Amino acid sequence: MSDCIFCKIVKGEAESYIVYKGHGVTVFLDKFPVSKGHLLVVPDEHYESIHDTPLSKACKVWAVASAIAKYYRTKVGASGVNVLTNSGSDAGQVIFHFHVHVIPRWGPMRGFFAGRHSLTEEEAQEALNMLSGVKDFIEEELSREGCV
Numbered sequence: 368m369s370d371c372i373f374c375k376i377v378k379g380e381a382e383s384y385i386v387y388k389g390h391g392v393t394v395f396l397d398k399f400p401v402s403k404g405h406l407l408v409v410p411d412e413h414y415e416s417i418h419d420t421p422l423s424k425a426c427k428v429w430a431v432a433s434a435i436a437k438y439y440r441t442k443v444g445a446s447g448v449n450v451l452t453n454s455g456s457d458a459g460q461v462i463f464h465f466h467v468h469v470i471p472r473w474g475p476m477r478g479f480f481a482g483r484h485s486l487t488e489e490e491a492q493e494a495l496n497m498l499s500g501v502k503d504f505i506e507e508e509l510s511r512e513g514c515v
């Protein structure tokens with residue numbers, strides 16, 4: 368889809384902080400994070416939402432999201448992590464390219480999307496530093512088990 372912002376990010380045609388790319392999946396920092404390290408995991412191919420994403424593709428997206436959640440809990444010390452997708456505008460979906468949110472929590476959450484703000488350069492760099500080991504971690508997790 369030529370007018371899809373996530374397709375543009377996947378192809379490198381729109382600016383973003385890409386954290387991981389592999390197995391047909393791209394991971395980047397949410398431009399409007401609710402917490403430091405809020406990531407989006409998307410399939411490289413365009414699907415509107417989870418309802419039209421083939422299971423073989425969705426499986427890879429969820430596997431990468433799971434690995435990142437594990438990384439946040441075991442390597443970076445997040446006290447909690449949310450992993451979720453919104454399907455349909457009634458569920459809060461805004462960008463219609465299937466994506467899974469991975470939201471690390473650094474303390475008790477006040478509300479699901481409470482505290483959503485614009486990503487700053489400083490916050491992005493801090494998040495990228497925190498995620499410096501995540502690429503290897505994902506590859507290790509996916510090579511050991513999972514659907515990829």
Ligand SMILES: [Zn+2]
Pocket residue numbers: 368371372373374375412413414463464
């Ligand atoms: Zn797209």
